[in-house]
Amino acid sequence: MTAPIDTLEDLLASRYSCRAYKTKQVPRDIIDRILNAAQKTASWCNSQPWQVTITSGNATMKFRDVLYPVAAASTPSTGDFEFPREYRGVYLDRRRESGFQLYNTLGIARGDKAAYAEQALQNFNFFGAPHVAIITSDEALGVYGAVDCGGYVNNFMLAAQALGLATVPQAALAFHSAVVRQHFGMSDDRRVVCGISFGYPDREHKVNSYRTNRAQLDDVATFVE
Numbered sequence: 001m002t003a004p005i006d007t008l009e010d011l012l013a014s015r016y017s018c019r020a021y022k023t024k025q026v027p028r029d030i031i032d033r034i035l036n037a038a039q040k041t042a043s044w045c046n047s048q049p050w051q052v053t054i055t056s057g058n059a060t061m062k063f064r065d066v067l068y069p070v071a072a073a074s075t076p077s078t079g080d081f082e083f084p085r086e087y088r089g090v091y092l093d094r095r096r097e098s099g100f101q102l103y104n105t106l107g108i109a110r111g112d113k114a115a116y117a118e119q120a121l122q123n124f125n126f127f128g129a130p131h132v133a134i135i136t137s138d139e140a141l142g143v144y145g146a147v148d149c150g151g152y153v154n155n156f157m158l159a160a161q162a163l164g165l166a167t168v169p170q171a172a173l174a175f176h177s178a179v180v181r182q183h184f185g186m187s188d189d190r191r192v193v194c195g196i197s198f199g200y201p202d203r204e205h206k207v208n209s210y211r212t213n214r215a216q217l218d219d220v221a222t223f224v225e
Contacts (some may be wrong), residue, residue, distance in 0.1 A: 008072035011158050012177040016212075018198075019102075019122070020205035021129040025056060026198070030163055031131070037159035041152040049145035050152045050193075051193040053184050057082055064125060066183050070176050076079040078178040080139075080191040081146060083171075092217075098212050105210045123172035129197035134173065134180060136190040156196060166201035166208075179183055 031054065043049065055063050077083070087095045100110070108115040126132050135153055137145035157167040173180065173195030180192050201208060 007163070008158075011161050015157060015161045015167070015205075016208070017168040018129075018201045019127040020202040021127060021166065021197075021199040022202050023128070023130060024200050025130050026165060026200070030165070031080045032157060033163065034159040034165075037162075038152055038156040041148070041155045043148040043151070044141075044144050047141065047143050047145070049137045050149045051136045051190065053136070055132045055188070056130065060126065060130055061179050063125065063132060063183060067173070067176060067179060068121070068124040070179050071172075072121055074192060075176065077175045079174050080177045081143070081174070081193070083175075091216075094213075094215075099209050101212060102207070107207055120172070123170055125196075126170075126197040127168060128202075129168070130199045132173070133196040133198065134184065135193045135196065136186065137190050137193055139189040146191070146193050153194060153196060157198075160198055164200070165198055167196050167198040 036050065039048075041048075041050075086092075099116075102108075102119070103110065103112075103116070106119065108119065133156065135149050137149050141148075153169055157169065160167050171194050174192045177192035180186070181188070181190065
């Protein structure tokens, strides 16, 4: 018998941000199972602030056709939440390491800003994923609603991993929240937290061959006795 903690640790260790997918659509019953699992996410006062809009098939392509040109034109951000003012210290180091891992895997030369920008735009191609989930929160709940949605996103991804799917969480899709709201006919009180592109991974693509590192416990935990 496998202990529950072993199963959880295996899922956490095996999940990664997938940036190349097969075109095969995920059956609706599998998506429903992911959603039912993620719905168990804990939230402040059990408010469950998340709403999820999921695209499939032509709907994914239509969303891409709307969002990609906006991003490619360097349209000013309309994000609903303030993005990081800056990355500094160890946070900057980790961000750079992650970026260089991606670029090195794809053979992008260091300092090639045009290639960096082109790769960043792949966010708005959803990295070829057949499905996108847009996660929104209620405006009145502010940052705590967004925090609750973060827990939902993590559980969504772990459930997908357990079912043989791959995911990539994308804050980039929240850069143009006004476009997202308009395209899907969302009410003005919905705040776009992020997107999750998902589907069956292309395990042969080189972009899926590397894994990011994690800090050691001594770097993040303080014990008070």
